[in-house]
Amino acid sequence: xxxxxxxxxxxxKRTGEKVFLECVQDMDHExxxxxxxxxxxxxxxxxxxxxxxMKEKGDIPEGYSVSREKKERFSLILESASTNQxxxxxxxxxxxxxxxxxxxxxxxxxxxxx
Amino acid sequence: GEDVEQSLFLSxxxxxxxxxxxxxxxxxxxxxxxxxxxxxxxxxxxxxIFSNMDMKQDQRLTVLLNKKDKHLSLRIADTQxxxxxxYFCAERSRSSASKxxxxxxxxxxxxx
Numbered sequence: 001x002x003x004x005x006x007x008x009x010x011x012x013k014r015t016g017e018k019v020f021l022e023c024v025q026d027m028d029h030e031x032x033x034x035x036x037x038x039x040x041x042x043x044x045x046x047x048x049x050x051x052x053x054m055k056e057k058g059d060i061p062e063g064y065s066v067s068r069e070k071k072e073r074f075s076l077i078l079e080s081a082s083t084n085q086x087x088x089x090x091x092x093x094x095x096x097x098x099x100x101x102x103x104x105x106x107x108x109x110x111x112x113x114x
Numbered sequence: 115g116e117d118v119e120q121s122l123f124l125s126x127x128x129x130x131x132x133x134x135x136x137x138x139x140x141x142x143x144x145x146x147x148x149x150x151x152x153x154x155x156x157x158x159x160x161x162x163i164f165s166n167m168d169m170k171q172d173q174r175l176t177v178l179l180n181k182k183d184k185h186l187s188l189r190i191a192d193t194q195x196x197x198x199x200x201y202f203c204a205e206r207s208r209s210s211a212s213k214x215x216x217x218x219x220x221x222x223x224x225x226x
Contacts, residue, residue: 035216042219045213050212103159
């Protein structure tokens with residue numbers, strides 16, 4: 001079974017703090033993604049990576065950065081957390097670009113910024 | 115641009131059929147998907163359909179694709195309380211084969 005794990009289920013941080021969200025997958029997938037999920041807005045792509053040290057901006061990259069030093073790990077960084085970054089963050093991974101390209105999701109991290 | 119739209123809520127009686135509808139904008143989409151998100155969990159692929167198909171059936175699930183109208187639907191027969199979840203329609207991105215564009219999700223609730 002593919003497993004995507006996220007470092008925390010719940011996180012509470014203060015405005016201005018630097019926040020790290022970690023994601024690890026165990027299926028040797030090339031592609032990894034970070035989304036945020038907000039009610040009524042669905043999933044919005046923040047960043048994705050198709051290889052180690054490679055990254056591409058998604059639809060809402062402002063205020064975020066990412067790091068992919070190893071194939072299995074993709075980190076999302078909030079350099080200076082703000083209240084409008086309170087959200088559910090979902091990590092996903094997928095392998096290759098052929099076939100139907102299923103994305104496998106972690107359980108999510110609910111981040112609250114006070 | 116690429117956009118996927120679906121209604122936010124659907125309520126059905128237990129035992130009835132549920133039909134969740136979705137429209138998409140990219141006529142060149144190769145794959146379209148339905149993902150399910152149960153409370154407190156991440157998304158899980160429920161089913162997918164390739165663009166050269168009109169229909170796909172898998173046990174209680176039926177997916178219909180109308181390419182002319184860019185309309186996708188998911189029918190769940192004999193809806194059970196365990197079907198309560200958020201259902202996301204999604205399409206494969208034209209700009210990047212590894213990207214998927216998700217709709218806003220339809221929250222399905224079941225009445226006794």
